[in-house]
Amino acid sequence: AEITRDLATAVDAGEFTLVYQPIVSLDDLRMTGVEALIRWNHPTRGLVSPAEFIPLAERSGHIVAIGAWALREACRQVARWRADFPGAYDLTVGVNVAGRQLRSPGFVDEVAAVLRDTGLPPNQLSIEVTETAVLDDEESSAALLGLRALGLRLALDDFGTAASSLGLLLTVPVTTLKLDRSFVESITTVGRQAAVANAVSQMATALDFSSVAEGIETEEQRELIRSLGYEYGQGYLFGRPLPPSQVVARLEALD
Numbered sequence: 346a347e348i349t350r351d352l353a354t355a356v357d358a359g360e361f362t363l364v365y366q367p368i369v370s371l372d373d374l375r376m377t378g379v380e381a382l383i384r385w386n387h388p389t390r391g392l393v394s395p396a397e398f399i400p401l402a403e404r405s406g407h408i409v410a411i412g413a414w415a416l417r418e419a420c421r422q423v424a425r426w427r428a429d430f431p432g433a434y435d436l437t438v439g440v441n442v443a444g445r446q447l448r449s450p451g452f453v454d455e456v457a458a459v460l461r462d463t464g465l466p467p468n469q470l471s472i473e474v475t476e477t478a479v480l481d482d483e484e485s486s487a488a489l490l491g492l493r494a495l496g497l498r499l500a501l502d503d504f505g506t507a508a509s510s511l512g513l514l515l516t517v518p519v520t521t522l523k524l525d526r527s528f529v530e531s532i533t534t535v536g537r538q539a540a541v542a543n544a545v546s547q548m549a550t551a552l553d554f555s556s557v558a559e560g561i562e563t564e565e566q567r568e569l570i571r572s573l574g575y576e577y578g579q580g581y582l583f584g585r586p587l588p589p590s591q592v593v594a595r596l597e598a599l600d
């Protein structure tokens with residue numbers, strides 16, 4: 346439709362921006378990373394949510410160019426923050442990558458070029474893929490292995506929601522599990538959410554993966570999630586997705 350057509354020119358027209366949501370260590374609440382999230386300022390529709398346009402971009406193939414822009418911009422920004430703020434020396438940045446983008450020819454080379462051009466150390470970039478984006482095909486496997494060979498982190502996003510099998514954890518070279526926020530939303534000590542969150546955390550520990558819990562909004566959720574062994578947290582309690590100017594205030598407070 347019309348909106349899909351508009352995606353074709355949006356990168357060059359400068360209509361996309363990135364916001365950054367803090368990721369904190371649950372031990373000391375220090376901000377150790379950010380997740381880059383794209384926003385589209387459409388010339389007539391105004392702000393269009395990624396939940397709306399990312400699926401269209403995937404279907405039409407525009408995601409390859411849009412995702413390449415987001416990756417480069419996020420790495421450029423975090424490399425800059427790293428240079429400008431002593432406390433941001435080891436800040437990591439999570440960048441969401443769609444399945445179609447992951448499988449597109451030259452993706453790993455593009456990531457390598459971005460790291461080279463921006464000077465961001467590879468272990469400070471975390472590529473976030475969902476379970477459904479990682480198909481059991483040669484293109485996906487080759488790309489994921491290529492990314493890990495570059496020294497990046499690889500996070501399974503929205504973990505626990507897709508109809509995928511745990512076998513993925515044996516075949517995909519993951520470094521990080523991001524527990525989907527649906528498990529955190531209504532978590533109580535006695536509920537099923539806590540049981541699943543606990544099992545995921547145990548699995549992450551046993552497999553030597555980092556663990557991040559998403560969607561933490563209250564102190565109670567933070568306490569409970571921390572008691573289950575999660576290392577990192579993300580959610581409105583620690584910060585909303587913020588424009589760069591507001592991230593700077595947080596970076597200044599780091600030491």
Ligand code: G
Nearest residue numbers: 381382383394395396399412415441442443
């Ligand atoms: O920021 P928000 O909660 O509105 O994001 C909605 C969805 O869009 C999330 O699932 C998020 O992962 C996805 N998303 C945000 N930015 C990007 C991006 O740069 N690339 C891809 N592929 N997905 C993104």
Ligand code: G
Nearest residue numbers: 382441502503560561562579580581582586
């Ligand atoms: O799918 P992904 O994990 O990339 O999506 C991140 C999305 O989750 C962003 O759109 C962000 O706005 C949203 N989000 C982040 N923290 C919270 C939270 O604490 N509560 C809710 N409801 N949404 C959140």
Ligand code: MN
Nearest residue numbers: 380441473502
């Ligand atoms: Mn994500």
Ligand code: NA
Nearest residue numbers: 502503525559
């Ligand atoms: Na998620």
